[in-house]
Amino acid sequence: MRVDRRFLFLIGIIALLALFIDGFAYVYRAATNQPLTGPIRGVPTLSIPFLGFEQQVFVHKGLDLQGGTHLELEISKVRSGTPIAEARDIAVAIIERRVNSSGYAESVVRPEGDNRIIVELPGVNLEQAKQVLGKTSYLRIYEWVPGTPDAATLQELNPTAANQYQGFKPQFTNIDGSMVTSATRSTDPNTNLPDVQFSFNSTGSDRFCTLTRDRVTHPQGEPENKIAIFIDKDLVEDANVQSEICGGTGIITGGFTAASAQALAVQLNSGALPGTISLVSSTEVGATLGASTVKLSLLAGAFGLAVVILFMLLYYRLPGVVASIALLLYAAIALAIFKIFGVTLTLAGLAGFILSVGMAVDANVLIFERVKEELRAGRTLGAAMEAGVHRAWPAIRDSNISTLITCFVLYFFGAPLIKGFAITLAIGVLVSMFSAIVTTQQFLQILAGLRPARRLALYGVQAPKAA
Amino acid sequence: MDIVGRRNWYFLLSLAIILPGIISMLFFGFRLGIDFAGGDQFNIAFKQPTSAAAVQKEMDTFNVEATVQQAGPNNVLITTKPLGTTQETAIRDDLSKKFGGTVASSAFVGPTIAKELVVGAGALIAIASILIVAYLSFRFNYKFAICAVLALLHDVFVLTGVYSILGKIFNLQLGEINTLFVTAALTVIGFSVHDTIVIFDRIRENLRQASRLTFEQNVNLSIIQSLARSINTSMTVVFVLVALFLISPQNIKGFTLALLIGIISGTYSSIFNASPLLVVWRRLDPR
DSSP states (O other): OOOOHHHHHHHHHHHHHHHHHHTHHHHHHHHTTOOSSSOOOSOOEEEEGGGTEEEEOSOEEOHHHHOEEEEEEEEESOOTTSOHHHHHHHHHHHHHHHHHHTTOTTOEEEEETTTEEEEEEETOOHHHHHHHHHOOOOEEEEEEEESOOOHHHHHHSOHHHHTSSTTEEEEEEEEEGGGEEEEEEEEOTTTOOEEEEEEEOHHHHHHHHHHHHHHTTSOTTSGGGEEEEEETTEEEEEEEOOSOOOSSEEEEOSSOOHHHHHHHHHHHHHSSOSSEEEEEEEEEEOHHHHHHHHHHHHHHHHHHHHHHHHHHHHHHSHHHHHHHHHHHHHHHHHHHHHHHTTOEEOHHHHHHHHHHHHHHHHHHHHHHHHHHHHHHTTOOHHHHHHHHHHHHHHHHHHHHHHHHHHHHHHHHHSOHHHHHHHHHHHHHHHHHHHIIIIIIHHHHHHHHHOGGGGOGGGGTOOOOTTO | OOTTTTHHHHHHHHHHHHHHHHHHHHHHOOEEOHHHHOEEEEEEEOSSOOOHHHHHHHHHTTOSOOEEEEEETTEEEEEESOOOHHHHHHHHHHHHHHHOOEEEEEEEEOHHHHHHHHHHHHHHHHHHHHHHHHHHHHHSOHHHHHHHHHHHHHHHHHHHHHHHIIIIISOOGGGEEOHHHHHHHHHHHHHHHHHHHHHHHHHHHHHHSOOSOOHHHHHHHHHHHHHHHHHHHHHHHHHHHHHHHHHSOHHHHHHHHHHHHHHHHHHHHIIIIIHHHHHHHHHHSOO
């Protein structure tokens, strides 16, 4: 087999693409006029508008690496009549609202199984996390009056919402969630979107009546014509008042999903979750510990890679150089895949990746051992390399497929910790197969074509005496 | 070199390593991590060197079945039975007041979830083994597949046996069975089969070529031909793992050690157990 230019072209393209993605943080810094060191502003995002492609490109660190709290909750003793899965979804929506209103960024709240909820809070310790979960939502109605918001208001409400009208500040109307007697989820007949209808007790009804009567005296669309409904810190509705509302009912239409509307209705009714929530497991990692773990793992990875390269160079000589290049390329491609597909790297994931470096080298070892054998048998360099790759292939294929089977089982049946390991190991195995079959083979063929590279001693083989 | 001819010695060596482990497992069981046993665990960091014994004395006053271990000069690891929020906060406050300790990491696993994890771990190993047998039966034949799985079970027993001894007889935290250990065991399974397949592939190839060699000689030849590759690959993985082991923090030392033991055992079993077993089977059933 000859050197195939198409394959070389493919390797070149993939290598460039991988390096581009690996170094994307620097591209992003340059594009947004940021210094090349120090903390980065914004999220590096790669967008190719005409392909409709937009993807955040950075290494997603798991909680054990960046620090934070992972909680697994279980919902039980659900009020009769509510299916458990529905109660779970309502609870997810309520917890989501609580977490978001506490301003914790990049947090995750998701259902797990029938009755479990996973909460992940980066950069938050267990005490804070428990406080957030124990919080109940609070509805308050504000009006806009001339002035600027004071510090206390900005503390109480989301500053962006409080400052949205130049020259106006939100002022509490003394109408709050405690005056709500009932709330139900319903559907807006005009837009078909979920909304929440609620009714007031007599105090609330009177105050709301006066408030709305007052508002309609201002011109339509002016801030003073509006009423602002805040849930916790967030503005969920900022509505024009068209006429006075004195029937004691109101409607909130705030871009809800069915579940979040239901959640709000439940909370306004009782301020409580739809059942008893108990903690079944939690993991908390301090930020310092996480950072030192990252440092150690990177060190281990670099050291491992260095030792493997050294070993390959000493033992296999010239092919060792090929293996080292293939290995570095492999590391660059794998890292690029982690970044572009947003694979979350955890400690176990890093271990899987570092382990896959060892497995990546195995394909090269298999090929080189075969090449050596063929050379000893007296074949020419080109023929030996071709035969070596050809004969090593079934072993590479079958062994890697069996590892992939293990990864598959781990991913689909394993705990989250195990999943992370399975993903990085599987990516490592797949990339290593590419690197062995395409990269190593092509590089070997190039070597076979170079005159100075034809001395057999460079391959750790003595020339057959007969030749 | 005649590896197949001396097979009984190699089988004996394997038994000598596995038997003490099995005895330890039967009589002493395992030292379970909190993810299997349930409980609370805190890694506490202090500003100055603090002894585990002093912290243990303090923890005993809470009566929560606490064990305290040194995890570094300024670090201890506290394991307790499952705590409630009030009790937990009280302990954190107390340690911070008396020793100036802050929580570097903590974990809590309730009793329900612990039970699920134990069942899950066993099932994972079983499912993975069955799928691997299926794949190998398809690629080779069922005899090869079963021999590969026997070698795989060898490695699982070596690993669990050594950990039972480390955790229960030597009472080391290193020998703890937790989710990471299960991950390590599954990786070892993958690696062991990987290693075995490389040699089996050689046997398959040599059998196809018409030669005057007997089956036994053929297997021995294949092992010898694959030897350099088997040892070199394992060496590179072992290098990486030793690096990981030496610098890994306390919480994953057990994980890297398990991988290290498993990979060495996996290499041994592929060379000295899996292929010689094929010969034994062939003798018993020469079809």
